[in-house]
Structures are given as structure tokens and as C-alpha cells.
Amino acid sequence: MAFGSGVSFWSFGLYVEPLESDFGWSRAQVSFGFSSALLVAGIAGPFVGWWIDRRGPRSAILLGATMTTLTCFLLATTSSLWQWYVYQAINAVFRQMMFFIPFQALISRWFDRKRGVALSVLATGFSLGGFVVVPIMSLVIEVWDWDGSFIFAGIATAVIFLPIGLLVVKNRPEDAGTWVDGIAGEADESGTSPPSKVTGIPARVALRTPIFWVLAAGLGLFFFGLFGWLVHQVPFYESEGFSRRAASFIVSGAAGAGIISRLAFGFVADKVKRFEYVAMTLGAVLAAAMTILFFNSGPVGIGVFLAFWLVGTGGGPMLEALLLTRAFGVAYFATILGAVVVVETIGQILSPTLAGYIFDRTGSYDAALLMYVGTFLASMLLFLIASRMRRPVDDLHPAI
Secondary structure (H helix, E strand, O other): OHHHHHOOOOOHHHHHHHHHHHHOOOHHHHHHHHHHHHHHHHHHHHHHHHHHHHHOHHHHHHHHHHHHHHHHHHHOOOOOHHHHHHHHHHHHHHHHHHHHHHHHHHHHHHOOOOHHHHHHHHHHHHHHHHHHHHHHHHHHHHHHHHHHHHHHHHHHHHHHHHHHHHHHOOOOHHHHOOOHHHOOOOOOOOOOOOOOOOOEOOHHHHOOOHHHHHHHHHHHHHHHHHHHHHHHHHHHHHHOOOOHHHHHHHHHHHHHHHHHHHHHHHHHHOOOOOOHHHHHHHHHHHHHHHHHHHHOOOHHHHHHHHHHHHHHOOOHHHHHHHHHHHHHEOOOHHHHHHHHHHHHHHHHHHHHHHHHHHHHHHOOOHHHHHHHHHHHHHHHHHHHHHHOOOOHHHHOOOOO
């Protein structure tokens, strides 16, 4: 998770200025490259989820890592704007197979009672991606330029992901001789080991429930703000007079501090019956963070902003898994997550491009900050509505 997020989501902002300088593209044009990637990856999400639910996360990781390596090499050959869009899109599809959906599915299959803690440990990898990988990628771009960084990312992907997929990953606890939550050697009254708690609502049924669409819309608005800022945080700090290295240091430092908040969040998550309340709190805190930055983008304002940002993003990488498994169960989680990713993609496509367009037209990110305040508040409202709705899985497994 650390490497996969570090060379993709966390590092997007590092490519904005070098591509602007080399090709004369506008900030909105460069940002749309990331948006086009998300569009295709989002459309592919249900198919990736279907693959995982039927063939297992391991095969998706191996295929995704192999093709991600090859498409990173392809990105290094970019020489025109259409290539930037197309190559980013192809890379994003296989990157999605490589770590996001399969990792969430693995954790949800292996853990039940302590799923929140397990997901929080996984989420620390996301923070490590910003803390450790971003400075490395920034240095690689300085030394080998943006095209050399894609070659580096491709080689590193193969070296890290293929051995993990081949030697470490098991699709189910039974494949490793254990059971959900690490139960081993225990037997029920009949003398057999306990079955895995893999129950859930089929995706085709889940998509017909109102709570699915309320949660999907809330997640879409939440990640509209989160992803848009992730892409533009380095350019924002540069626009405020910081060097790229200083901006990368701020981002990586915040990501490192986020490790603590994500671990703490996992313990809280397992104790809350309706996780929608936690999601509401995160949306409110992030709206406050953006408001602070709007009024004060100096050192003091950035410091206060980062404190709120760390709290608000503490549960970001875990929201989907904890909300969806508690509403619909685990059996068809990957397919349902893939469907939600389609909805989220709408916001993730628009957000970086709109923020880049706003900066191009105004020379400032102020209006973009206000836009993010609004979307975080809207997500909070939708999570409130979802908290008042019945969860379909309660009819199958009241303990989830």
C-alpha cells in the first residue's frame, strides 16, 4: 500500500510543474491526465471487483503488477497531450487491480471482529506512501526527470509486488490453514473448525437499495475533496512561495504524522456501531481544515490546517470498507466496492481539473478551497441520512 499509493496518488502533484515546463501545457490540461486515468479506472472498477470475488485477490495483484510495470514504461515515452491522457488511463486500470480493491478485499476476508484495526494498519501504508515515497520520487524526478521516474516506478513495482503476490498473499484464511480473525485449532461441538464468516448481499441486490446510493454519493463527495487536494497540495504550496522540495517536505511530514492518526482511528472504528457517525465527523473536520487554509495560508494557518487535516483524513482509506461491509457484508464486497468506485470517479475526475481550471483563471486556489468546504459538508449530510437507514446485511447477519 505504501509503494502503490506513493508512486500514484501521493506523487501526482510532483508531475504538474515539470510537464507544464517541458510541453507548455496548462495546469488544467496536466490535471485532466490524472482525471482521464480515473475515468477509465472507475469504469473498470466493477469488472475488477467481479474478478476478485470470483478468482481471488491474488490473481488480480499478479496481473495488475505485471501490466502496471509495462504501462509505467509506456508513460515514460509520452511526447504529446493525447498520449499523456491515454497512457495514464491504461496505467490506472491495472494499478487498480494491483493494490486498492484487492487489498481492501483481502483484509475484509481475513478479519471480522477487528476489521477496523486491521484496516487501520493497512491504511498506515497509505500514510507511509506520502511520508517515505514522495521524497524519493521528488528526488528521482530531480535527477532523472519525470520520464526517468516512470521507469523507476515500473521496475520498483515489479520488484515489490510480484514477490508479495507469489509468496505472501493467500486469497482466504483457509488457504493458510487458519480461519477468520486468526482462529486456529478451535473446534465447534461437532469437532470441526468454525466456518469463515463470508456472508453478504449480492451486488445486484445492493444496487437496488437506497442506502447504497446515499453511501455512494457521500463517498463520492468526500473523495472529491480528498483526491482533489491530494493532487494540488504540492502546486498549492508552490503558489504560496514554497519550493518544490519544501512543499514535498510538508506533504511527506503530514503523511508521516498521519500514521498515528490512522492507527488510533482503527481502534475507535471497531467500537462504533453505526460507522456513518464517524464518517460525518471526518467530513466536518475536513471542511473546517479547508476553511482555515482559506483565511490563513501563512505558516501558522498551514500548521493549524495540518492538525485538522490529520484528524479528518485519519479514516479516509478505511471509509469504503467499513461502511460497505457493515451495510452489505463481505461475500460480494469487491464487486460492490467496484460499483461505488464508479460513483466516486465522477468526483475524482472533476475535482483536480476544476481546481486546476480555477487556478489558471484566477491565479489562486481560494475558490477551490471554498469548493472543497462545500463538498465535505455535503458528504457529512449524506452520511447523516445513511445513519438513519436500515442496513440490508442486518437481515442476514445481525452481528456485523
